[in-house]
Amino acid sequence: MWIDANVTPKTLLEERRQTPVIGEYEVVVLGGGPAGIAAAIAAGRAGRSTVLIERYGFLGGAGTAAGLSTFCGLHAHVAGEHRQVVHGICDDILARIERMGGLNAPHLSVQNRIMAQAYDISAYKIAADELILAAKVKLLFHAFAVAAIMRSKKETEAIVVETKSGRGAILGRTFIDCSGDGDLAAWAGAPYELGDGKGNFLYPSTMYRISGVDPQKAGRAWELIPKLMEEAEKKGRRFPRKKPIVRPQKHPTEWRANLTQIRNPDGTAVSGIDAEQLAYGEVEGRRQCWDSFEFIKSVTPGFEHAYIVEIAPQLGIRETRRVRGEYMVSEEDILGCADFPDAIGVQGWPVEAHVSGDVNFVFARKERGFNQLPYRMIVPLVVDNLLVAGRCASMTHEGQSSARVSGPCFVMGQAAGTAADLAIKAGVAPRAVEVKSLQRRLEADGVFLGTDGSSPEVPARRGSRSEVV
Numbered sequence: 018m019w020i021d022a023n024v025t026p027k028t029l030l031e032e033r034r035q036t037p038v039i040g041e042y043e044v045v046v047l048g049g050g051p052a053g054i055a056a057a058i059a060a061g062r063a064g065r066s067t068v069l070i071e072r073y074g075f076l077g078g079a080g081t082a083a084g085l086s087t088f089c090g091l092h093a094h095v096a097g098e099h100r101q102v103v104h105g106i107c108d109d110i111l112a113r114i115e116r117m118g119g120l121n122a123p124h125l126s127v128q129n130r131i132m133a134q135a136y137d138i139s140a141y142k143i144a145a146d147e148l149i150l151a152a153k154v155k156l157l158f159h160a161f162a163v164a165a166i167m168r169s170k171k172e173t174e175a176i177v178v179e180t181k182s183g184r185g186a187i188l189g190r191t192f193i194d195c196s197g198d199g200d201l202a203a204w205a206g207a208p209y210e211l212g213d214g215k216g217n218f219l220y221p222s223t224m225y226r227i228s229g230v231d232p233q234k235a236g237r238a239w240e241l242i243p244k245l246m247e248e249a250e251k252k253g254r255r256f257p258r259k260k261p262i263v264r265p266q267k268h269p270t271e272w273r274a275n276l277t278q279i280r281n282p283d284g285t286a287v288s289g290i291d292a293e294q295l296a297y298g299e300v301e302g303r304r305q306c307w308d309s310f311e312f313i314k315s316v317t318p319g320f321e322h323a324y325i326v327e328i329a330p331q332l333g334i335r336e337t338r339r340v341r342g343e344y345m346v347s348e349e350d351i352l353g354c355a356d357f358p359d360a361i362g363v364q365g366w367p368v369e370a371h372v373s374g375d376v377n378f379v380f381a382r383k384e385r386g387f388n389q390l391p392y393r394m395i396v397p398l399v400v401d402n403l404l405v406a407g408r409c410a411s412m413t414h415e416g417q418s419s420a421r422v423s424g425p426c427f428v429m430g431q432a433a434g435t436a437a438d439l440a441i442k443a444g445v446a447p448r449a450v451e452v453k454s455l456q457r458r459l460e461a462d463g464v465f466l467g468t469d470g471s472s473p474e475v476p477a478r479r480g481s482r483s484e485v486v
């Protein structure tokens with residue numbers, strides 16, 4: 018038997034217990050994806066005692082655990098020119114990965130209309146470790162957060178984690194939820210929305226990487242493979258979704274495949290916050306990986322000796338809870354290249370809606386090609402000493418279909434870590450942080466705010482000023 022949301026479950030009473038306090042920090046960050054990495058580095062560099070709690074033994078979030086191996090959302094198509102628009106801590110991460118020989122030059126992606134940048138997953142993990150440690154952040158790996166202890170309805174006192182050394186509580190002054198799923202915000206009582214409001218999330222995918230490709234023979238097979246799949250479909254072969262993405266990565270013999278779509282037997286998207294669906298989804302994801310790989314190998318020149326080098330350790334979840342904040346970024350904000358007085362950075366990724374059997378892309382209507390992201394999107398309602406950054410921040414279902422990718426997650430994370438510092442310094446709740454001070458600090462730390470409506474002067478990397486190399 019498993020937990021069924023529609024049935025009152027049989028319950029057992031656990032014994033009351035004293036939970037040891039295993040740490041006390043000024044800033045507690047939950048989740049080590051792009052948002053959490055940037056948040057922890059920003060808070061640590063500001064001199065705040067900071068802990069980063071992560072359930073796995075490595076950083077990167079979906080970027081490593083779900084096998085993405087490509088940064089999206091760092092660039093925008095600005096008045097006919099492709100420019101990197103996400104800067105700051107993100108630049109330090111790119112520079113470290115590049116120094117390890119793990120970064121490709123940006124490539125044209127999505128209908129050749131926007132840039133993305135491939136990276137080596139192992140190099141990203143190590144680069145993130147190094148930057149986090151250089152910022153003097155305490156790393157707590159293999160710690161699964163399971164609950165919040167509240168001081169009052171509006172204030173979190175501690176986060177409870179389960180580890181191999183047992184259960185423990187971590188006290189904090191300001192908490193930053195970068196769990197992707199809004200776990201902490203939900204436990205703390207912040208309101209949130211789920212999916213499209215009709216019971217469906219963006220569909221998840223299991224990613225895999227193919228190695229042993231002959232790059233000369235394969236050529237531009239990323240253009241051929243979708244055509245071969247389309248032709249096969251006309252003859253009755255079935256694939257989980259249209260618009261497959263199979264591309265070479267940092268090493269030309271290695272390609273990544275993003276083409277699965279994981280549905281429940283009733284056709285709805287597998288939920289990333291439902292244990293039983295997750296278990297089903299992992300198995301179904303691997304089945305789809307093998308099925309699509311066998312097809313690609315059998316029909317694609319250059320793939321004759323190819324093999325799956327890795328199926329991502331975790332099913333890739335695109336959307337679960339979106340925590341309601343003081344402002345919700347909408348599809349119109351993305352497509353209309355919105356400006357906000359409380360901008361914390363920008364992003365230019367199109368709306369990328371993973372719907373049943375397909376992926377729908379919609380690009381910004383305006384020449385500028387990017388929208389600002391407001392501070393209010395990371396300030397949740399109700400809970401005062403909490404910020405929420407990353408894919409679970411305050412966005413509508415459609416807005417999140419764009420601003421959930423790595424670039425905007427770095428932006429939100431850096432702003433959250435910096436705002437946590439300013440809030441503690443001023444002795445106020447994050448929602449009362451003086452926005453101008455936050456913006457000045459972010460700009461001083463290399464972030465492009467897009468406040469003058471222009472594109473950044475330096476198209477390539479410029480590096481944040483505070484990296485400790």
Ligand SMILES: Cc1cc2nc3c(=O)[nH]c(=O)nc-3n(C[C@H](O)[C@H](O)[C@H](O)COP(=O)(O)OP(=O)(O)OC[C@H]3O[C@@H](n4cnc5c(N)ncnc54)[C@H](O)[C@@H]3O)c2cc1C
Nearest residue numbers: 048050051052072078079089162197333334407408422423
């Ligand atoms: C299949 C797929 C393909 C994608 N492709 C791309 C792409 O090519 N490029 C791109 O830029 N973006 C891509 N994305 C989007 C990508 O997910 C986001 O960009 C990004 O990873 C979200 O960042 P985040 O920091 O908000 O959360 P995540 O990356 O999800 O990180 C959250 C972290 O929190 C940890 N965590 C969660 N709950 C707990 C808990 N209770 N206790 C302890 N730790 C916890 C997780 O282990 C994880 O490390 C893709 C997403 C999917 C699913």
